[in-house]
Amino acid sequence: xxxxxxxxxxxxxxxxxxxxxxxxxxxxxxxxxxxxxxxxxxxxxxxxxxxxxxxxxxxxxxxxxxxxxxxxxxxxxxxxxxxxxxxxxxxxxxxxxxxxxxxxxxxxxxxxxxxxxxxxxxxxxxxxxxxxxxxxxxxxxxxxxxxxxxxxxxxxxxxxxxxxxxxxxxxxxxxxxxxxxxxxxxxxxxxxxxxxxxxxxxxxxxxxxxxxxxxxxxxxxxxxxxxxxxxxxxxxxxxxxxxxxxxxxxxxxxxxxxxxxxxxxxxxxxxxxxxxxxxxxxxxxxxxxxxxxxxxxxxxxxxxxxxxxxxxxxxxxxxxxxxxxxxxxxxxxxxxxxxxxxxxxxxxxxxxxxxxxxxxxxxxxxxxxxxxxxxxxxxxxxxxxxxxxxxxxxxxxxxxxxxxxxxxxxxxxxxxxxxxxxxxxxxxxxxxxxxxxxxxxxxxxxxxxxxxxxxxxxxxxxxxxxxxxxxxxxxxxxx
Amino acid sequence: xxxxxxxxxxxxxxxxxxxxxxxxxxxxxxxxxxxxxxxxxxxxxxxxxxxxxxxxxxxxxxxxxxxxxxxxxxxxxxxxxxxxxxxxxxxxxxxxxxxxxxxxxxxxxxxxxxxxxxxxxxxxxxxxxxxxxxxxxxxxxxxxxxxxxxxxxxxxxxxxxxxxxxxxxxxxxxxxxxxxxxxxxxxxxxxxxxxxxxxxxxxxxxxxxxxxxxxxxxxxxxxxxxxxxxxxxxxxxxxxxxxxxxxxxxxxxxxxxxxxxxxxxxxxxxxxxxxxxxxxxxxxxxxxxxxxxxxxxxxxxxxxxxxxxxxxxxxxxxxxxxxxxxxxxxxxxxxxxxxxxxxxxxxxxxxxxxxxxxxxxxxxxxxxxxxxxxxxxxxxxxxxxxxxxxxxxxxxxxxxxxxxxxxxxxxxxxxxxxxxxxxxxxxxx
Numbered sequence: 001x002x003x004x005x006x007x008x009x010x011x012x013x014x015x016x017x018x019x020x021x022x023x024x025x026x027x028x029x030x031x032x033x034x035x036x037x038x039x040x041x042x043x044x045x046x047x048x049x050x051x052x053x054x055x056x057x058x059x060x061x062x063x064x065x066x067x068x069x070x071x072x073x074x075x076x077x078x079x080x081x082x083x084x085x086x087x088x089x090x091x092x093x094x095x096x097x098x099x100x101x102x103x104x105x106x107x108x109x110x111x112x113x114x115x116x117x118x119x120x121x122x123x124x125x126x127x128x129x130x131x132x133x134x135x136x137x138x139x140x141x142x143x144x145x146x147x148x149x150x151x152x153x154x155x156x157x158x159x160x161x162x163x164x165x166x167x168x169x170x171x172x173x174x175x176x177x178x179x180x181x182x183x184x185x186x187x188x189x190x191x192x193x194x195x196x197x198x199x200x201x202x203x204x205x206x207x208x209x210x211x212x213x214x215x216x217x218x219x220x221x222x223x224x225x226x227x228x229x230x231x232x233x234x235x236x237x238x239x240x241x242x243x244x245x246x247x248x249x250x251x252x253x254x255x256x257x258x259x260x261x262x263x264x265x266x267x268x269x270x271x272x273x274x275x276x277x278x279x280x281x282x283x284x285x286x287x288x289x290x291x292x293x294x295x296x297x298x299x300x301x302x303x304x305x306x307x308x309x310x311x312x313x314x315x316x317x318x319x320x321x322x323x324x325x326x327x328x329x330x331x332x333x334x335x336x337x338x339x340x341x342x343x344x345x346x347x348x349x350x351x352x353x354x355x356x357x358x359x360x361x362x363x364x365x366x367x368x369x370x371x372x373x374x375x376x377x378x379x380x381x382x383x384x385x386x387x388x389x390x391x392x393x394x395x396x397x398x399x400x401x402x403x404x405x406x407x408x409x410x411x412x413x414x415x416x417x418x419x420x421x422x423x424x425x426x427x428x429x430x431x432x433x434x435x436x437x438x439x440x441x442x443x444x445x446x447x448x449x450x451x452x453x454x455x456x457x458x459x460x461x462x463x464x465x466x467x468x469x470x471x472x473x474x475x476x477x478x479x
Numbered sequence: 480x481x482x483x484x485x486x487x488x489x490x491x492x493x494x495x496x497x498x499x500x501x502x503x504x505x506x507x508x509x510x511x512x513x514x515x516x517x518x519x520x521x522x523x524x525x526x527x528x529x530x531x532x533x534x535x536x537x538x539x540x541x542x543x544x545x546x547x548x549x550x551x552x553x554x555x556x557x558x559x560x561x562x563x564x565x566x567x568x569x570x571x572x573x574x575x576x577x578x579x580x581x582x583x584x585x586x587x588x589x590x591x592x593x594x595x596x597x598x599x600x601x602x603x604x605x606x607x608x609x610x611x612x613x614x615x616x617x618x619x620x621x622x623x624x625x626x627x628x629x630x631x632x633x634x635x636x637x638x639x640x641x642x643x644x645x646x647x648x649x650x651x652x653x654x655x656x657x658x659x660x661x662x663x664x665x666x667x668x669x670x671x672x673x674x675x676x677x678x679x680x681x682x683x684x685x686x687x688x689x690x691x692x693x694x695x696x697x698x699x700x701x702x703x704x705x706x707x708x709x710x711x712x713x714x715x716x717x718x719x720x721x722x723x724x725x726x727x728x729x730x731x732x733x734x735x736x737x738x739x740x741x742x743x744x745x746x747x748x749x750x751x752x753x754x755x756x757x758x759x760x761x762x763x764x765x766x767x768x769x770x771x772x773x774x775x776x777x778x779x780x781x782x783x784x785x786x787x788x789x790x791x792x793x794x795x796x797x798x799x800x801x802x803x804x805x806x807x808x809x810x811x812x813x814x815x816x817x818x819x820x821x822x823x824x825x826x827x828x829x830x831x832x833x834x835x836x837x838x839x840x841x842x843x844x845x846x847x848x849x850x851x852x853x854x855x856x857x858x859x860x861x862x863x864x865x866x867x868x869x870x871x872x873x874x875x876x877x878x879x880x881x882x883x884x885x886x887x888x889x890x891x892x893x894x895x896x897x898x899x900x901x902x903x904x905x906x907x908x
Contacts, residue, residue, distance in 0.1 A: 346891050
């Protein structure tokens, strides 16, 4: 075995340099780990006569949706399928956009949860803005296909919450791929994971280092932002000089160009500066209302915008503030009481935030919860109505699709069923807000990625081969 | 200390109160799910008095002087039961000072008895009760040995309708986690367990020698052996946690060899040995959502598990598995609904959170069905109890109408209108 590895290594060593010497690519700094995802070829498909939630607040009791070339070609009650389209009889079914889970750890906390798969928290320093979640994501996590069975077509995979700055997130499409690049959502902006409250101070305070208190947390954020401001200025100066029009001729202009050396690249500050520039979206784990208000002040101190507070168990206490600042809240339906900062969780959190006019979203943070996010929203909206809030099911669907798409900066491409967007579509066997509902068909970019009744359309991860029985995750198909 | 004394007084005083107050109640016009061969009675009436059901039937006339509750056609079920929680033991999971589920530094394990730590004033109880859950098993967590200790059954009732039944079952971990506690491998946990069983028999038969310190050494201290006597005599069920098929086969063999009342906890791969479990009469406590290979002992986890077990005539209790879910016990009815979505017949799902727990935990005499003689643990629903749109409109525990508010509804009401709440000089209700 050892011998084989050695000889294999030798071959590579011989072969590679010869090619590399001739075809060394130019450094790719802008997008060094680019998406290679391509929508698969799929027939023109029309789902006819189904009830349909657009995900943008509208509902049709009976509508037809046409998918072609990966996009939504037409949707509405009066649409006629084009000639030659594959027709799916949607009568009695309910069609929705694919669910977007704005907070996931699939792949970076993959199952089986053995030590080797524990790749979510680089808990070695309170600031690890330099790490990128995509370098931890294992595409063979068996949880991906189970999320797909729950209608999840897009997810943001984040680093964990041990650190003040956890690192970059990655947004992926929920497709089987050999590589993470093959799952990456084309053109999605990066996110930066930050964390408030108990986790960072527990992890580092427990090691006898800073932060050990909430005030230590804030000192840590602010010091890092100051460094990031300086780094950004250095680069801005360099870029300004580089792009300044050359003075005509003479030895002086040449000399000046030589002096304008790029600043030393720093991975950590590069991400933080990107966040200050608004190119990287800030997703901040924050439970308590008072902490959210403090973070908002800090964002003004340094001139950046918080895209979303995650977990946001107390968002209902500051719904007006979130609405005013244009910050989304990413919430559970019923998680509470597992630590002090989650003690005030209530079932009406999401509907109250929505009613306050803020951008409300469901999220899972969990490889079981993400299989039934539709049920979590069903529970939330029902609780909201019981307290007298007037929220329709159609509005509540925005918590599952359009609002998360907005928070991920991909709402121009997906998140609702309108012409020209990605054909990420779920066909449910009944009202998806029923506990008995199951996703029957899930389309990603117009291609059938999952079919409840066809085991061939339920991909299995490499890990499961020879370990788990075929389709063990599904009802009715196991041997 | 003071508080504890007060509690004892309260409990005994309230016991008197129950006996003293008597007003018959009739829930009329309900769709009564009796959980018995009588099945579903439409337009039915349930009459109870002194905390006990006195009559169930179609169109029964309320007795004279009875308080009448109109169910308005709504479904009426027994109160629901969650077969694995930490209710009353754990207030905030991450705060050890609020957690009485485990005693890592105690000198004993099997003797550990959660009942002393149960706090009826836990805010988690009303939050859970609002969703129609009226009783629960509240369980210990393993620390020193594979024995976690003795669980209790509790009611979720307020005041005089709260009760505790200590020593309802002994919990032991025979999964991978148990193996690590036992020394690092399954070969250690099972040898340990078998030796303990032999020790308990030896101890029971040689108590005098023990007290004179003339007996051989045992692997566990006397207090643990004492606690395990009801287990070897079949008076107390042994709840054995195991997930992998091979571990479950060991459980079946062990239960047979020692002739114990065994309940399987977890059982992710139980569907692979469903006929054997049925033959051995071993019931299973399961989470019907389990479908992930979270470890190498749950590779066969499947949404088919619970429906297949039921089909093979294995008794299945659906539980929220408290630990994994923290305080989300109110999801119990959703879990039952998920089992239905994956093939469990509706009536069986309802049974898995009422009648089956009653049978498994030895409570059938007074709980698990709506029929004469049972405790009046009754929930009137606004719709299908397993659906999100439904909530209890009335909950009775031992006949006492329960408050359906909680700390969470108080928070909700305070922040209903954030711009005006809480007003300056806010005075709590």
